[in-house]
Amino acid sequence: MDRVLVVALMVLGAIPGVAASQAGLDGPAAQIDGRFDVGGRAIRLACRGHGAPTVVVDAGLGTAPVEDPGWQAIADRVAPVTRICLQDRAGLGASDPAPEGVRTSLHAATDLHAALRAAGIAPPYLLAAHSIGGLHAQVFASRYPSETAGLVLISTTHPDQVGRWLAQLPPEATGEEVAITDARAFLTRMANDPSANEERLEFNPSAAMARALVSLGDKPVIIATHSPRFRMVPGLSEPLALRLEAQTQDMQSQLLGLSSNAVQNIAAEAGHGLPHEAPAFVVDNILQGVAAVRAQGGEADASTPGGGDAATFRAFPKPGAGRRE
Numbered sequence: 001m002d003r004v005l006v007v008a009l010m011v012l013g014a015i016p017g018v019a020a021s022q023a024g025l026d027g028p029a030a031q032i033d034g035r036f037d038v039g040g041r042a043i044r045l046a047c048r049g050h051g052a053p054t055v056v057v058d059a060g061l062g063t064a065p066v067e068d069p070g071w072q073a074i075a076d077r078v079a080p081v082t083r084i085c086l087q088d089r090a091g092l093g094a095s096d097p098a099p100e101g102v103r104t105s106l107h108a109a110t111d112l113h114a115a116l117r118a119a120g121i122a123p124p125y126l127l128a129a130h131s132i133g134g135l136h137a138q139v140f141a142s143r144y145p146s147e148t149a150g151l152v153l154i155s156t157t158h159p160d161q162v163g164r165w166l167a168q169l170p171p172e173a174t175g176e177e178v179a180i181t182d183a184r185a186f187l188t189r190m191a192n193d194p195s196a197n198e199e200r201l202e203f204n205p206s207a208a209m210a211r212a213l214v215s216l217g218d219k220p221v222i223i224a225t226h227s228p229r230f231r232m233v234p235g236l237s238e239p240l241a242l243r244l245e246a247q248t249q250d251m252q253s254q255l256l257g258l259s260s261n262a263v264q265n266i267a268a269e270a271g272h273g274l275p276h277e278a279p280a281f282v283v284d285n286i287l288q289g290v291a292a293v294r295a296q297g298g299e300a301d302a303s304t305p306g307g308g309d310a311a312t313f314r315a316f317p318k319p320g321a322g323r324r325e
Contacts, residue, residue: 064093
């Protein structure tokens with residue numbers, strides 16, 4: 001993962017001695033790029049574009065999107081339609097390290113909220129979250145419901161994901177496939193050992209926090225799912241790999257229960273790394289979310305370009321909508 005160097009600019013709300021820039025927030029080219037105080041530490045936040053809702057990106061584990069080429073390209077395509085903000089979580093990119101000890105999705109959500117306030121970025125926020133960022137986004141929406149306009153969940157981690165994957169693996173046996181042994185060890189460590197990831201994230205407590213979000217009512221939720229052809233665990237024999245992916249696809253569909261105004265779009269070919277494998281698909285899903293939020297507020301729809309990797313569309317309402325299955 002490439003680390004980024006902080007850009008020397010100046011912005012209102014930046015902590016002393018840290019550079020940033022802010023062009024007029026009421027203008028079409030409003031920009032913010034700086035390190036913002038979240039209680040004695042700084043979080044890097046970069047925003048561009050103008051309009052509401054503000055799209056706020058929460059990227060995958062270990063990813064610093066502010067200077068990530070994939071996320072920058074996505075932001076370039078969203079900014080002509082509405083404001084979009086990229087943030088580097090604690091310890092990533094140009095953000096300061098987190099305090100010693102383990103982290104949870106609640107820490108990530110409160111850091112993000114504090115950075116947005118320090119930068120003067122007012123709600124409503126449409127959270128666009130990839131992979132583990134989806135847990136953080138659900139916790140953010142649960143903790144700050146009045147400030148959350150909706151969610152765009154991009155091949156997001158499901159709170160039950162690790163447990164359901166482990167349940168699909170056969171009991172440990174002598175002579176089993178190396179890929180099965182490796183997958184079991186990886187998933188067990190992921191669930192129980194925060195030192196196994198560079199953000200020191202505790203998965204099980206974070207998953208429990210995300211489950212607290214039962215419903216967003218009729219706020220827009222867009223589920224952008226990777227292709228069913230993707231294999232999350234390389235090297236597994238095909239029958240087992242198919243079962244794992246079937247579980248994954250089922251969990252993605254369950255996320256539709258977060259809102260009575262939810263839509264799922266499934267990529268035709270791209271895998272879990274959607275922001276880099278299928279950026280046009282991600283842009284389409286984000287702009288679909290922007291349009292849905294604006295439609296609820298009586299504003300004009302965002303112009304959504306075609307050309308994404310979408311293959312399947314499932315829309316709500318459906319029986320049981322508004323609750324997680």
